[in-house]
Structures are given as structure tokens and as C-alpha cells.
Amino acid sequence: MKKIGFLSFGHWTPAPYSKVRTASDALLQSIELAVAAEELGLDGAYFRVHHFARQLGSPFPLLASIGARTKKIEIGTAVIDMRYENPMYMAEDAGAADIIARGRLQLGISRGSPEQVIDGWRYFGYSPRDGESDADMARRHAEAFLDLLKGEGFAKPNPRPMFPNPPGLLRVEPHSEGLRDRIWWGSSSNATSRWAAKLGMNLQSSTLKEDESGEPLHIQQRRQIEAYREAWKEAGHQREPRVSVSRSIFALVDDRDRMYFGREARDRDQVGYIDTMRAVFGRSYAGEPDVLVKELAADEAIAAADTLLLTVPNTLGVDYNAHAVESILKYVAPELGWR
DSSP states (O other): OOEEEEEEOOOOOOOTTOSOOSHHHHHHHHHHHHHHHHHHTOOEEEEOOOSSSSSOOOHHHHHHHHHHHOSSSEEEEEEEEGGGOOHHHHHHHHHHHHHHTTSOEEEEEESOOOOSSTTGGGGGTOOOOTTOOHHHHHHHHHHHHHHHTTTOOOBOOOSSOSSOOOSSSBOOSSOOTTGGGGEEEEOSSHHHHHHHHHTTOEEEEOSEEEOSSSSOHHHHHHHHHHHHHHHHHHHTOSSOOOEEEEEOEEEOOSHHHHHHHTTOOOOSOEEEEETTEEEEEOOOEEEOHHHHHHHHHTOHHHHHOSEEEEEEOGGGOHHHHHHHHHHIIIIITGGGTOO
16 A cells, blocks of 8 residues: 655746636645545645745645645645755744644655755855855754754743743743644755754655666656665664655546546656756656556655645646546556555
């Protein structure tokens, strides 16, 4: 068995082909897609966070809204860019959203990806310390956030408060018990996956990774997952970690599928550069269900992960994306033992 969720980038554009023309469309349709996904039996609804873009930049109101409309589905991010985050304010928002969702948040965080603007985090009031890179700053913010989620008091109370305080040092509120164990790190390298394991975070690996060996993405990701689990074991954590990988997978079962994806399957990995990092970009999968079953059975990273996130083309609208994920659940997942 494998948990299966969708991952939406939440794009909106006034282009003629788009069914998501405005920010309102993107947010409201994201909620409706999560509701539909739960009804279909999907396990997770995940969202990418980008700033200075026509995408989902502020995740917690959306996650809380989905939490209030659903009952079982996991609700998460993949990922929140920690270069932009105030750990204390984020801990309050995350705690509130998780309580509304009754403990179903699965928050993926990371150092972020190439941006729409130059050093966008500076406009949010953040700058690396002397000797730090922006990636170092993101990891520092992440560690502070993790500490806050422990729920331990640290702030000295006012002796003459407006309202009565509990005894001892105070923590940020609301605190949601168990959320600390549901934080994931989006890792693009073996080294950062080991760092995440040491800190007790779950692992998210997406459709791209630092090219560390020249091998296909799925093999490099499988090695990354192995390195992560070994580091987790060495750290002595008591619980079992979770690992997700993301893939673009489309079963061609009707004319709409063939029109959108029948001619566009990228059946080989691509290599390129992100900033100065040589990266391998994973292939997409599009084909008849029996073809997909054969191809996906050979994907070593999917086999190694406990969670698969299906990237969805959200601008095609709720109905089509619900159909796309249902096709995977109905025609592909059972044949691979995922269901």
C-alpha cells in the first residue's frame, strides 16, 4: 500500500485555455479539488508555495479552509520557502491551521527554488547573517521553527499581564500536539536529506534533484532515500520516517487525456542548471494504463517511497484534475499494489 496525494502549483492566468483566471479561482478551486480528492479516496492534498507569482503564496488560510471542509485527507505543502518565513509567526499559523484540520497537516518546507524576483526574501525583511548563504538562512529559520513546535516555554511572562498566565515560561500559541512529527524537508541532494533525517523531519523529493552521479533521476532518488533512512537510523529516532516523491503521471483513458497529454510525454530525464547546480529533471509519464503500469513498476524511487504526489495541471480545472487522479486510482494503483 502507498499513500497517494495530488500536488498543485496553484497557477492562475487570464490565458484563453485556462479555467483558473484569477487568484479567487485558484484558491476556491484548490479547496474544491481537495474536497473532490477526499471523496475519490485520495490520501493527500498538497500545494506548492511561490512568492511574487500568480500562484499560491500564503498557504495557511488555504490549508485551514480545506481542513474545515474535509475530514480525512492529509493537507500539506511541498514546499514552503523558509527564506521568507518568520518562524514564530509561522508556528502560530501552522498550529491554528492544524487544530482546525484536527491534526492532518503535513508541512513540507525547504530552502526554496529559483524566484520570480532577485533575492525576494529581502523584501520580506530577511537577510543572511555575515558568512551565511540564503540556503543557510533557510535552514536556520527551519531549525527555529522546529524548536517552537516542541511546545516548550521560552518567553518570560509579564508580572502584571492583561490576562492570567499559566505557570512558567510562555510558548507561542496555539500549540498543536504532534505537528512537529509532521514536518517534511524538501531535499534536492543527499547531504540535505541526511541533515533532515538528523533533525527528525520527513523527506520530500520532487521531480528534480542535484545530479550527483549522472544516473537516471529515479535511481539517484532511491539512493537519496537510502542515505536519508540510514541517517535517520543513526540519529536514533523512535518513530518511522515518511518519504514522498513527486511525479507527473497521466493515464490516457479518454479523448480529453489524449488531447492534453497524448503527444507530450517526456519519456526521458533532462539535465540542466538551477542557479549553479547541475540538476536532473525527471521524466513525465503519459500513456495507456497498461503501459503506465509497466513503466512505473521500474521506477525505483516510487517503490522506495511510502507516499506518491501526483502533480496536477490545475489550470485545466477541478473536473479534469479530479478525473486525472481518479484514473490513476482506478486503473494504475491497484495493478502496482498501491491500493
